[in-house]
Amino acid sequence: MNRTxxxxxxxxxxxxxxxxGWVQRIRKLGKIAFIILRDRSGSVQCVVNTKNIDINGLKxxxxxxxxxxxxxxxNIEIQLIxxxxxxxxxxxxPIEINKDKIQANLDTVLNNRVLSLRHKTINSVFxxxxxxxxAFEEFLIEHDxxxxxxxxxxxxxxxxxxxxxxxxxxEQKAYLAQSPQFxxxxxxxxxxxxxxxxxxxxxxxxxxTNRHLNEYVSLDFEMAFxxxxxxIIDIETELLKSMxxxxxxxxxxxxxxxAAELPEIKDKIPSMQLPEAIKILRDVYGKDDLVKDIDPExxxxxxxxxxDKYNSDFVFLTHYSAEKRPMYTMPTGDGLTxxxxxxxxxxxxxxxxxxxxSYEMLKRNMEVKGLNPEDFQDYLQVFKYGxxxxxxxxxxxxxxxxxxxxxxxxxxxxxxxRDRERITP
Amino acid sequence: MNRTxxxxxxxxxxxxxxxxGWVQRIRKLGKIAFIILRDRSGSVQCVVNTKNIDINGLKxxxxxxxxxxxxxxxNIEIQLIxxxxxxxxxxxxPIEINKDKIQANLDTVLNNRVLSLRHKTINSVFxxxxxxxxAFEEFLIEHDxxxxxxxxxxxxxxxxxxxxxxxxxxEQKAYLAQSPQFxxxxxxxxxxxxxxxxxxxxxxxxxxTNRHLNEYVSLDFEMAFxxxxxxIIDIETELLKSMxxxxxxxxxxxxxxxAAELPEIKDKIPSMQLPEAIKILRDVYGKDDLVKDIDPExxxxxxxxxxDKYNSDFVFLTHYSAEKRPMYTMPTGDGLTxxxxxxxxxxxxxxxxxxxxSYEMLKRNMEVKGLNPEDFQDYLQVFKYGxxxxxxxxxxxxxxxxxxxxxxxxxxxxxxxRDRERITP
Numbered sequence: 001m002n003r004t005x006x007x008x009x010x011x012x013x014x015x016x017x018x019x020x021g022w023v024q025r026i027r028k029l030g031k032i033a034f035i036i037l038r039d040r041s042g043s044v045q046c047v048v049n050t051k052n053i054d055i056n057g058l059k060x061x062x063x064x065x066x067x068x069x070x071x072x073x074x075n076i077e078i079q080l081i082x083x084x085x086x087x088x089x090x091x092x093x094p095i096e097i098n099k100d101k102i103q104a105n106l107d108t109v110l111n112n113r114v115l116s117l118r119h120k121t122i123n124s125v126f127x128x129x130x131x132x133x134x135a136f137e138e139f140l141i142e143h144d145x146x147x148x149x150x151x152x153x154x155x156x157x158x159x160x161x162x163x164x165x166x167x168x169x170x171e172q173k174a175y176l177a178q179s180p181q182f183x184x185x186x187x188x189x190x191x192x193x194x195x196x197x198x199x200x201x202x203x204x205x206x207x208x209t210n211r212h213l214n215e216y217v218s219l220d221f222e223m224a225f226x227x228x229x230x231x232i233i234d235i236e237t238e239l240l241k242s243m244x245x246x247x248x249x250x251x252x253x254x255x256x257x258x259a260a261e262l263p264e265i266k267d268k269i270p271s272m273q274l275p276e277a278i279k280i281l282r283d284v285y286g287k288d289d290l291v292k293d294i295d296p297e298x299x300x301x302x303x304x305x306x307x308d309k310y311n312s313d314f315v316f317l318t319h320y321s322a323e324k325r326p327m328y329t330m331p332t333g334d335g336l337t338x339x340x341x342x343x344x345x346x347x348x349x350x351x352x353x354x355x356x357x358s359y360e361m362l363k364r365n366m367e368v369k370g371l372n373p374e375d376f377q378d379y380l381q382v383f384k385y386g387x388x389x390x391x392x393x394x395x396x397x398x399x400x401x402x403x404x405x406x407x408x409x410x411x412x413x414x415x416x417x418r419d420r421e422r423i424t425p
Numbered sequence: 426m427n428r429t430x431x432x433x434x435x436x437x438x439x440x441x442x443x444x445x446g447w448v449q450r451i452r453k454l455g456k457i458a459f460i461i462l463r464d465r466s467g468s469v470q471c472v473v474n475t476k477n478i479d480i481n482g483l484k485x486x487x488x489x490x491x492x493x494x495x496x497x498x499x500n501i502e503i504q505l506i507x508x509x510x511x512x513x514x515x516x517x518x519p520i521e522i523n524k525d526k527i528q529a530n531l532d533t534v535l536n537n538r539v540l541s542l543r544h545k546t547i548n549s550v551f552x553x554x555x556x557x558x559x560a561f562e563e564f565l566i567e568h569d570x571x572x573x574x575x576x577x578x579x580x581x582x583x584x585x586x587x588x589x590x591x592x593x594x595x596e597q598k599a600y601l602a603q604s605p606q607f608x609x610x611x612x613x614x615x616x617x618x619x620x621x622x623x624x625x626x627x628x629x630x631x632x633x634t635n636r637h638l639n640e641y642v643s644l645d646f647e648m649a650f651x652x653x654x655x656x657i658i659d660i661e662t663e664l665l666k667s668m669x670x671x672x673x674x675x676x677x678x679x680x681x682x683x684a685a686e687l688p689e690i691k692d693k694i695p696s697m698q699l700p701e702a703i704k705i706l707r708d709v710y711g712k713d714d715l716v717k718d719i720d721p722e723x724x725x726x727x728x729x730x731x732x733d734k735y736n737s738d739f740v741f742l743t744h745y746s747a748e749k750r751p752m753y754t755m756p757t758g759d760g761l762t763x764x765x766x767x768x769x770x771x772x773x774x775x776x777x778x779x780x781x782x783s784y785e786m787l788k789r790n791m792e793v794k795g796l797n798p799e800d801f802q803d804y805l806q807v808f809k810y811g812x813x814x815x816x817x818x819x820x821x822x823x824x825x826x827x828x829x830x831x832x833x834x835x836x837x838x839x840x841x842x843r844d845r846e847r848i849t850p
Contacts, residue, residue: 003650020813022616022811023811039618040618040619040649061810061811062811063812086813087812087813087814090784090810091809114611114612114806114807114810115615115810117612117616118616123615123616126571126617127571130572133574134562134566137562146551146555147559148551148840149554149558149625149642150840151625151640151840151841151848152577153590153627153843155848155849165578165593165594166592167590167591167601168590168591169848170631170845176592186538186850187539190540190542190548191447191465191542191548192542192548192551193464193465194465198623199624199625200577200624200625204595206595214578214594215576215577224465357512359515378849378850381539382539384514384516385486385514385515385518385539386512386513386514387488387512388488388511388512397574415608416575418578420595421595423576423578423594423597423599424580425611425803425804
């Protein structure tokens, strides 16, 4: 007999079916016992007559095969005919995973990652994360972007600023890429014009916060022949609509489990120049410590402001100061840049903008930033040979997932997070 | 006026259109000149009356915007009205990329990667590679697999054998993952049952061959509740059919440019037990140096044998010796294993099989292999808590692409290859 998934049992009412999965719960009630069996698609109650079948010694989380008659009582259930243990549990499981909530702190949850992932709420997070990645890819392929895979082992150090992990590469020193920035721009110049990448990036940042990981998945795209950053903003707006739409339609069950409320995006996401945002923060909230840049508290407040005023969970902040942006950022000419961040429910989830495409301007800007153009030869060279106007962005997948689902710590949106201390499991 | 892509010009016959792209070729013929303009979708001839428009000084590979009337002569062409330079070429390009073939050796091609990627044959390779990745993902999502992103920074060393890159991770030592093997198995045990990952893997192998990279993209999947390795073989057969079908339908133009001949997969791919293959190699080809394993020459010969006898470009070799397979490989009990390789046109492109799911068996097998179970605690622990029977495989994306397109060196299928010496560009 073929296996039936739990979610397909409703097609087999009255028939004998075989299910396979984990023993999630056992409840004994006199001569009757109830086993909740869980597979990747859901869980089902199996009713056992203990006079006929002995389930003493059956352990929680064992992998079993059950055959029985599919019946509809209050819910669909299986009237158990036979039970075989496929894979035994060798010792008692260290955390309880069959209650509504896991009663353990995040460290314990992460130390017992594989078990905790069996819990339906935690499990659902990563179904939704997978769906977001799928939707990102699908939308961009539809819009004629080419998927690329660029190296994470790189010769050069940082773009300027952030710390990088160093690596012994045979006789050479190498580093882990902190972003695919240079490579995606190079691929635009290689004639692909529109490229995207879903891949790991690495930040050797010392701080250990609720919203940083030292290894995370970056959703990147870059595109040529734009007018300015507004083309990127427009595409991101459509992209996010499409991603949220996909999660809504494909992950209904998971959204319910997580009691997650997805944001709505109207035609346009409100947009505000950073100097204006800084002024509002000062005037409305009395926050007067911001000069030319915004901090996490400012992001939270401006997000609240926009939510109250425009009922939007999202806000684009634009025109960041040239001083505060990387050397490849296109300047406006008055000290600001054609760049933006997207703030979502108080947290920045995207950085993007138009890039410099002129060789001379880029070289000059490196010097202005105190960088040596010699250190960026492979990157810089490309700009000598006909680089179209272009721009792009990066979205942190774990951060987007965490914000979307209201998770308090970004580690909850990373399967096996890497932070200041943690490199296991 | 909006930009029209070259491939869309046929919808604009007789109209004025604006195109943007690179100047691929310039040919002067008295008062007439021909400019070939190339964008991401193709190239088109633009006819210039040099009495009206001066194109002296126009450099190859400049980025330009051209408006003109779309006309159908022998092919579609643009009768140029205006030409604007969007982005200038700063110095002469170091390699010729507008001939049928690039006349440069692979090292020069890779040193000038971005320019060489503008050449239509090289460009096409990576459109097809992207399509293969897309099709892999699409097929598996359709078959209820969940995409996962597992860490590449890992605490433990190797699975046993292969060299790993070491990394300074703050105060700790860490390594770059040589495969997502442990993590994808853990995710099966985490209840997802069916998972896949598209991600980089790292091999610190000293040798510098035509078919190895030190960083490459691995297409991995793993699934639960299988009978044995034949379930994996069956899924891979369907998966490859689907991937080839997708390339055929989506990349017709690129296949023509590359004069690539895609293989046909009949219902089943021929399958042969390794001991039988070794016997054939001895009896038919006089190759008598193989004991319990096969080498690259053997793979080439058995591939030829199968091609001649069964007219198949693919052959599954199964039942590899337990001695030669990693410790997680499910043994058959007679010294062989439930594992397989897929050989495609003489080269191994997949390794897969059923894995051990019993804690005790896995621990014992580690010891048999001379490994210390203590070193694999995070992985091993999972097997204590109900691990279903499972198996999976890995396909090297660059190797598959190279074999599919008849490329002689795997570096030709890597955008920015990393090998024994190369970490730039």
